[in-house]
Amino acid sequence: MKLSLHKILVLGLCLIVGACAFKKEDAEDKQRQELAEDVAKQMQEDQKNAGVDLKRDNVSVKFEDGTPGRYTLRIQWPEAVGTMEVFINDQLVEAVSGRSYYSSEVLQGEILVINLRAFASVSNGGRFLSDLSDKFFVPRDLIFKNNVELTSNFSEDVHRIYFWQNGRIISNGYSVKLKADLLVVEDEDAYQTGLPEQDSHITSILTDKSKSPDLISIDAKKAVGTLRISMSGANGKNGRNGNDFAIANGLSVFTGPAAAGASGSNGVGKMGRPCNPGSRGFCEPIPPSCSVQPTNGQAGANGVAGNRGEDAENGFNTGNANITVTNNDEFVLEVYQTPGLGGTGGAGSPGQPGGAGGAPGNRTGNCTPASPGPRGTDGADGERGDNGSSGEFGEVKTDVKNIKVIQRTTK
Structure with a gap:
């Protein structure tokens, strides 16, 4: 069939118009579908938001280890929250949108009152x-940078313990009890000089027998580095001399020599009488005479022995140590x-000096001279008190694999 130009143009126009009608219907269908999806999403979001109820089981508050003395606070909440206002100690620190967490650096040992408001x-x-809203305690650290001298028993339960190079605990005889998740000892520039009392991280000296001998106790889940502990017993006191000890105990002490x-x-x-050359007649001299001889002085009393010296005090034991470290692969x-x-x-x-001898009786006439009495014998010196014995080595209980115990008997 032969088509004229007019028929061809009419047929093409009809095809174009039909196609346009089909495209319009497709676009409207797509718009209706997208609108339905948006409404469904909004309904789902509304349902999620309607169900957001902040509780401790859907809000996580953690403290992650940071540098010594510092921690990272991390708060996590449900993703359905649009905006979260974070208050710390009544201060708004951030209104968080677009993410479901908050983090910041906090100091060890702080007390944080955290209030979360979800929108x-x-x-x-x-x-x-x-x-x-709830209260949280930031983990505590113990950081020893310099000497710490104790004036009472020391007991701490913390998260981390650090001993820097110059960090020392000087117990002065008091007990030391440390418990931590992590114990870190910084490496020293120089090795032990041979003076443990000066170079050790913990120096303990037992000075009182009435105190518990369990002086050092460490309980850590993990430890890193080399920890040196010096445990010494105090030397026993010297005994007092005899007189000082006697006076202290209410005993009598002589203050001079024994009795004379x-x-x-x-x-x-009688002295007698000589003749007087000028006398008349016969003269016979009368010689001196002695009717009673003088007697010698009596002997002085003997001195008493000196007082015995006080027994010396025994040396003190070193005390005991109990060191428990669960993970001690990197610990010495x-x-x-x-x-x-x-x-x-x-x-x-010293013994009491003997008393002086008595004076001789006086001589008259031609009596024989008497002698003074002999001096009394000096008392013997008191005995020296017994020397004290040296103290003993205490017990070291530990599960640490890399351990070295050095025992010395002289200081």
Whole structure:
């Protein structure tokens, strides 16, 4: 069939118009589908937002280890929250949108009151959903940078313990109890100089027998580095000398020599009479005479023996250590033990000097001279007190694999 040009143009126009009609219907269908999907998404979001109720089981608050003395606070909440207002200690620190967490650096040992206020997204009206408030304690660190001298028993339960190069605990005889998840000892520039009391991280000296001998206790889940501990016993005190010890115990102490001997009795005699050359007649001289001889002085009393010196004090034991570290693969423990030396017994006091001999009786006439009495014997010196014995090595209980215990008997 032969088509004219006019028929061809009419047929093409009809095809074009029909195609346009089909495209218009397809576009309208697509718009209706997208609108339905948006409504469905909004309904789902509304349902999620309506169900957001902040609780401790859907809000996570954690403290992650940071540098010594610092931690990272991380708060996580449900993703359905549009905006979360984070208050710390009554201060708004951030209004978080577009993510479901908050993080910041905090200091060890802080007490944080955290208040969270959840809101729906802005597109969903931004309405308030719920809130949650609670108190949290940032883990504690113990950081020893310099000498710490104790004036009482020391007990700490913390998350981390650090000993820097110059960090020392000087116990002064008090007990040290440390518990931590992590113990870190910084490497020293130089090795032990041979003076453990100066170079150790913990120096313990037992000075009181009435105190518990369990002086050092460490319980850690993990430890890194080399920890040196010096455990010494104090030397025993020297005994006091005899007189000082006697006075302290209410005993009598002589203050001078023993009693002198009694004097001898005097003699009884006559001096006699010579002749007077000028006298008349016969003259016979009368010689001196002695009717009673004088007696010698009596002997002085003997001195008493000196007082015995006080016994010296025994040296103190080193005390015991109990070190428990669960993960100790990177940890080395060195314990230096030196018991105290016994003291020196007190010297006995000198014996009392003997008393002076009595004076001789006086001589008259031609009586024979008497002699003074002999001096009394000096008392013997008191005995020296016993020397004290040296202290003993205490017990070291530990599960640390890399351990070295050095025991010395002299300081």
